[in-house]
Amino acid sequence: MRRHSMLAALFLASPLGAQTPRVIVGPNVLVSQDGNIAHAELHVAAHPTDVQRLVGMATTVRDAGSKVTLELYASDDGGFTWKGNVPTHLMEKGGGDPIVGYGLHGTPVGVALGDHGMWVYRSDDNGFTWDNGVRAGSGDHERLGVDYSTGRYAGRMYLAAEVGDGRSTNPDSMLRAVHLWRSEDDGKSWIGPVAVAREATHGIAVNAMVVLSDGTVALFLNKYPNPSRDTTTQSWGMQISTSTDGGVTFGAPRAIGEHYFGGYGVFRRKQRAGRVDWPGGFDAAADTRGGRFRDRIYIVYCEQRKPNEGTRLVIRTSSDHGATWSGPRDLVPESRTNVSQFQPAIAVNKDGAVGVMWYGTQDAPADGWNLYFTASTDGGESWAVPARVSSQSTVAFTAANDRPLPLVVRQAPGGITVAMLSAFSRWPHGGDYLGLAADAAGVFHPMWIDGRSGLFEVYTSRIEVPPPGSLVAVAQGSPADTAHRQQMLNEKVTLDFDPVQVDWDKGELLVPIRLRNTSIDTLYGPFTVRVSTLGGSPLIRAEGATEILNATNGQRGVGAEFDYAAALRDVPYLAPHAVSEAVVWRVKPASMRHTDLSFTATVQGRGRN
Numbered sequence: 001m002r003r004h005s006m007l008a009a010l011f012l013a014s015p016l017g018a019q020t021p022r023v024i025v026g027p028n029v030l031v032s033q034d035g036n037i038a039h040a041e042l043h044v045a046a047h048p049t050d051v052q053r054l055v056g057m058a059t060t061v062r063d064a065g066s067k068v069t070l071e072l073y074a075s076d077d078g079g080f081t082w083k084g085n086v087p088t089h090l091m092e093k094g095g096g097d098p099i100v101g102y103g104l105h106g107t108p109v110g111v112a113l114g115d116h117g118m119w120v121y122r123s124d125d126n127g128f129t130w131d132n133g134v135r136a137g138s139g140d141h142e143r144l145g146v147d148y149s150t151g152r153y154a155g156r157m158y159l160a161a162e163v164g165d166g167r168s169t170n171p172d173s174m175l176r177a178v179h180l181w182r183s184e185d186d187g188k189s190w191i192g193p194v195a196v197a198r199e200a201t202h203g204i205a206v207n208a209m210v211v212l213s214d215g216t217v218a219l220f221l222n223k224y225p226n227p228s229r230d231t232t233t234q235s236w237g238m239q240i241s242t243s244t245d246g247g248v249t250f251g252a253p254r255a256i257g258e259h260y261f262g263g264y265g266v267f268r269r270k271q272r273a274g275r276v277d278w279p280g281g282f283d284a285a286a287d288t289r290g291g292r293f294r295d296r297i298y299i300v301y302c303e304q305r306k307p308n309e310g311t312r313l314v315i316r317t318s319s320d321h322g323a324t325w326s327g328p329r330d331l332v333p334e335s336r337t338n339v340s341q342f343q344p345a346i347a348v349n350k351d352g353a354v355g356v357m358w359y360g361t362q363d364a365p366a367d368g369w370n371l372y373f374t375a376s377t378d379g380g381e382s383w384a385v386p387a388r389v390s391s392q393s394t395v396a397f398t399a400a401n402d403r404p405l406p407l408v409v410r411q412a413p414g415g416i417t418v419a420m421l422s423a424f425s426r427w428p429h430g431g432d433y434l435g436l437a438a439d440a441a442g443v444f445h446p447m448w449i450d451g452r453s454g455l456f457e458v459y460t461s462r463i464e465v466p467p468p469g470s471l472v473a474v475a476q477g478s479p480a481d482t483a484h485r486q487q488m489l490n491e492k493v494t495l496d497f498d499p500v501q502v503d504w505d506k507g508e509l510l511v512p513i514r515l516r517n518t519s520i521d522t523l524y525g526p527f528t529v530r531v532s533t534l535g536g537s538p539l540i541r542a543e544g545a546t547e548i549l550n551a552t553n554g555q556r557g558v559g560a561e562f563d564y565a566a567a568l569r570d571v572p573y574l575a576p577h578a579v580s581e582a583v584v585w586r587v588k589p590a591s592m593r594h595t596d597l598s599f600t601a602t603v604q605g606r607g608r609n
Helices: 006-010 088-093 263-271
Strands: 011-013 038-045 054-061 068-073 083-085 095-103 106-114 116-124 134-136 140-146 157-164 174-182 191-200 203-211 216-226 236-242 253-261 284-285 297-303 311-316 343-347 354-360 368-376 405-413 413-421 434-436 446-449 458-462 470-471 482-486 492-498 499-504 510-516 523-535 562-563 583-588 600-608
Touching: 038 446, 038 458, 054 095, 054 106, 054 446, 068 088, 068 095, 068 106, 068 263, 083 216, 088 106, 088 116, 088 354, 095 140, 106 140, 116 157, 134 174, 140 203, 140 492, 157 203, 174 216, 174 510, 191 203, 191 216, 191 236, 203 284, 216 284, 253 297, 253 311, 297 343, 297 354, 311 354, 343 434, 354 434, 354 446, 368 562, 492 523, 510 523
Parallel strands: 038 095, 038 434, 284 343
Antiparallel strands: 011 470, 038 054, 054 068, 068 083, 095 106, 106 116, 116 134, 140 157, 157 174, 174 191, 203 216, 216 236, 236 253, 284 297, 297 311, 343 354, 354 368, 405 413, 434 446, 446 458, 482 600, 492 510, 499 510, 510 583, 523 562, 523 600
16 A cells, blocks of 8 residues: 655755744544543654554543553554554553553553552563553653664663652751663563762752663752652752763763742642642653654753743754753743743654654633644754644643542541542643654654543644755645545545534534544545435434534535635545544434434545546
8 A cells, every 4th residue: 555744745845944843733633432430641653664653641630540541543554553462461550651652663562650560561472452561660750761773782671760768857858869770672571770970969860861873871850859758949950960881870860950849838739729830750762763864862841930930841852962062042932921831742753853842822711722843954943833733722621621520439447547649639731641753654643632622532643844945845735746536535534523512502413523544545635524414313303404504605405515624634635544633513403302423424625536
């Protein structure tokens, strides 16, 4: 089957020359179609060689099983469709802090904290089913790295986490450490731990891990003040520790710089107020496949500089394996004090393009955000104008997200203790993790928490950043495209449905419908869907007529048309297996006691002559 990236049909070759990076955003795709389940903090990974294969993982708050656990998601068509799976062990025991990755030869792994340890799950079928895991060690805020080089330690996997480092009667003591475990058999078993760093009066967490092209393992550490004793220190200390012998030994941590978060007094006030814009931690990535900037390391984080000002997105870089670092620089300068940039994630693709995503509160309602993305193709010197990725805003503070579940029910002679938890009260910012991965073709795959439906769900997209100067756009509908003509596509396109919602007060059904290309051809817009028959249940003939309320042409029955041009985002075509964004059809049934629907629709677009 012929497959290609968005850019293959969207651009033609042009002379080289300096250009601002172009960011091409594809349709938003719903990953988590699993009912009234709220989701939070998540992660995503791309197969090292197969551009079709991706895995993701998210925290779920559900009524069944262990209440708060992790769900794994897999795609084998480049992120257009996903299937979820919860391993039996996770459903029974619960878990948190999701991390996913791929082994050197493409084995998916998922890592979770729970059941008194740090568990690693493996899959033999690209993530559609999973084993019940092995316990690798124990810790908190774990991070995973894989050596994709051709060196001595190629294929080795690494896990690092924060752990307790003994007990003390001194109230100012914290006794924390960072430990690392390694696997030499594709994640089946784990060796360790190795002590990387230790702190007596501070905490020390792992925020990121990268493995450079020569096999150097770099851990990025966050040295933080004692939250229960020190509420005024305004910064965390960012550090790096590296290993050149396959994770057997590590050098002493070296300072990178200060990360200003406002102090735990300000931080806790934000949490108590239910604010969504927490400053959070930082993320790191390295250019391990590019040429000009090979092994350049990038760190991105958000700072809280003033108590009454929004958080700001900051970037720093190193070109010498982390020995020295550039000064901090605002990635997207912002002067509006009421705007926050938070929850960043970063990745580097095969061409050396650096992609950064984050939540931003501009153009969003209260207690909400949109997802944004920018990119650099010159080693972080210049950046593209930020592109909004989410087509609709998230509102976090909703009834569905605020619904508490009984997380713990514990019996004791003195009484039965119950602890309840809701997704919003625990993760108003969507959780501590976001996911961003670049596949073997260079396509970026963001994964984020999206609340457009009123419930925290998992969404993704495909984002491309063409190499500078190599391509030039052909406008949609250009006369240069003479190989395709307008035609009926009913045998090449089908309708896909996201979960239907009911607006009980208005007596309406909200029916999200996507276009999916089921053919082996690339199909071009503009696409129009036209309703040719419309009715209710063929078994029960309710009085009155079923109506469509928001057709593009204003028709309310047969002849109603929907224009799907905007549902393609920046990409004026549907590649094989690709989907559009969902267009929500507002349907008013003849009776809310009979919401069965039946209709026939035709799809018109441009296909090969």
